[in-house]
Amino acid sequence: MTSQVDSLLHARWIVPVDEAQSVLEYHSIAIDQGKILDILPTDQARERYSAKHEQTLDDQLLMPGLINAHGHAAMSLFRGLADDLALMTWLQEHIWPAEAAFVSPEFVRDGTQLAIAEMLKSGTTCFSDMYFYPDIAAETASDLGMRAQICCPILDFPTPWAKDADEGIHKAIEVHAAQRHNALISIAFGPHAPYTVSDEPLRKIASIQEELQIPVQMHVHETAFEVAEAEKNGQRPISRLSQLGLLGPNFQAVHTTQLNEEDLSLLVRHNVKVIHCPESNLKLASGFCPVDKLIKSGVTVALGTDGAASNNDLDMFGEMQTAAQLAKAVSGDASSVPAYEALKMASLKGAEALGLEKITGSLEIGKAADIIAIDMSQPETQPVYNPTSQLVYTRMADKVKHVWVNGKMLVRDGILTQIDIEKLKQKARQWGEKIRAGDSHD
Ligand SMILES: CSC[C@H]1O[C@@H](n2cnc3c(O)ncnc32)[C@H](O)[C@@H]1O
Numbered sequence: 001m002t003s004q005v006d007s008l009l010h011a012r013w014i015v016p017v018d019e020a021q022s023v024l025e026y027h028s029i030a031i032d033q034g035k036i037l038d039i040l041p042t043d044q045a046r047e048r049y050s051a052k053h054e055q056t057l058d059d060q061l062l063m064p065g066l067i068n069a070h071g072h073a074a075m076s077l078f079r080g081l082a083d084d085l086a087l088m089t090w091l092q093e094h095i096w097p098a099e100a101a102f103v104s105p106e107f108v109r110d111g112t113q114l115a116i117a118e119m120l121k122s123g124t125t126c127f128s129d130m131y132f133y134p135d136i137a138a139e140t141a142s143d144l145g146m147r148a149q150i151c152c153p154i155l156d157f158p159t160p161w162a163k164d165a166d167e168g169i170h171k172a173i174e175v176h177a178a179q180r181h182n183a184l185i186s187i188a189f190g191p192h193a194p195y196t197v198s199d200e201p202l203r204k205i206a207s208i209q210e211e212l213q214i215p216v217q218m219h220v221h222e223t224a225f226e227v228a229e230a231e232k233n234g235q236r237p238i239s240r241l242s243q244l245g246l247l248g249p250n251f252q253a254v255h256t257t258q259l260n261e262e263d264l265s266l267l268v269r270h271n272v273k274v275i276h277c278p279e280s281n282l283k284l285a286s287g288f289c290p291v292d293k294l295i296k297s298g299v300t301v302a303l304g305t306d307g308a309a310s311n312n313d314l315d316m317f318g319e320m321q322t323a324a325q326l327a328k329a330v331s332g333d334a335s336s337v338p339a340y341e342a343l344k345m346a347s348l349k350g351a352e353a354l355g356l357e358k359i360t361g362s363l364e365i366g367k368a369a370d371i372i373a374i375d376m377s378q379p380e381t382q383p384v385y386n387p388t389s390q391l392v393y394t395r396m397a398d399k400v401k402h403v404w405v406n407g408k409m410l411v412r413d414g415i416l417t418q419i420d421i422e423k424l425k426q427k428a429r430q431w432g433e434k435i436r437a438g439d440s441h442d
């Protein structure tokens with residue numbers, strides 16, 4: 001007697017991302033109702049299960065979908081608008097004026113779709129977003145079947161979405177309530193940075209997040225300039241956030257390129273999650289996150305691309321490679337962030353950072369079927385001594401063949417199943433023309 005399941009995937013390799021750092025050969029995954037029901041040797045799977053959809057993935061590797069733990073999805077429409085600039089010049093003289101002129105619900109819908117198309121095609125199945133109109137971003141991700149943490153933006157000054165921090169907090173609570181039954185979407189507070197949000201709203205966020213258990217994501221210690229400016233007022237930002245009661249296991253600190261011993265011990269003591277965005281830090285010359293030191297101190301470090309205007313792509317395989325290589329350069333130790341650790345940062349650690357580790361981030365029985373299939377047959381991946389090494393140190397994003405989120409196939413043979421890519425590219429080109437012409441909506 002065989003058990004009937006929705007899908008059965010037979011793979012040459014499976015990298016589940018587990019404690020044992022397993023690499024399974026000739027194993028299969030049984031999927032039912034969007035979840036992983038079983039992982040077992042293929043000969044046993046053929047005896048035990050029959051499936052509505054059965055696929056044999058010769059020369060392919062199955063692994064958890066990647067988790068992009070920090071970004072600004074709709075900024076894909078600003079890709080290449082302002083390059084080769086330091087953070088504050090880039091933000092104040094180029095990005096914030098462009099956002100004031102062009103960001104609208106339609107901009108966010110189209111830009112988020114463009115980002116999701118790019119992320120899915122390169123193997124990301126879950127992303128964290130911090131941008132204006134988070135209600136629209138949540139709806140867009142959910143409609144396309146993508147998993148996301150949506151961080152509602154909170155800044156002291158007027159933005160396209162809220163007139164001040166108080167309104168941002170109020171609207172964030174509404175978005176949280178509206179999305180609470182959506183299995184694909186989780187909502188977080190997104191206070192932008194210590195230099196754009198004052199003490200009063202931060203205290204408010206600290207108390208609400210504790211009560212409602214809503215995560216908080218924030219750019220923190222991104223540059224030496226940020227920390228030096230804060231020190232002029234007598235306190236480093238991490239120390240200030242600690243005093244305001246914001247630091248805790250639900251706090252996601254993005255960047256942290258500047259950490260002294262006191263900062264580090266606060267992050268450790270409060271079990272703060274760190275989100276490392278190496279390519280954005282390199283491009284904006286922001287500094288280097290001491291990843292090796294953080295991991296050795298027991299801090300959960302996840303990976304993010306940041307927005308496409310500061311990266312300039314949303315390729316998490318590339319980010320993994322950069323993270324593994326940069327960690328070695330920064331620590332002066334070639335054994336820092338070995339391949340499997342980089343893989344964990346882009347999957348299981350990402351899920352842990354976003355509080356989604358019971359749902360996604362690894363291939364485990366009972367978790368959602370958020371899975372990607374990688375073509376390992378190309379010349380640049382031969383020979384395969386160690387599949388994990390190929391995944392991190394060679395060019396892999398273009399080898400993503402299939403993608404499933406919650407058991408639903410969103411990419412088949414490299415083609416998006418839910419998105420009309422030609423129509424989407426046409427919309428992106430139209431936005432590009434409008435923005436180039438400086439033709440704002442008001
Ligand atoms: C709160 S909405 C997001 C806000 O952040 C801006 N942004 C994009 N990238 C960065 C970065 O690396 N550091 C700081 N702020 C960034 C984005 O343009 C929006 O205004």
Ligand SMILES: [Zn+2]
Pocket residue numbers: 070071072219254306307
């Ligand atoms: Zn960012």
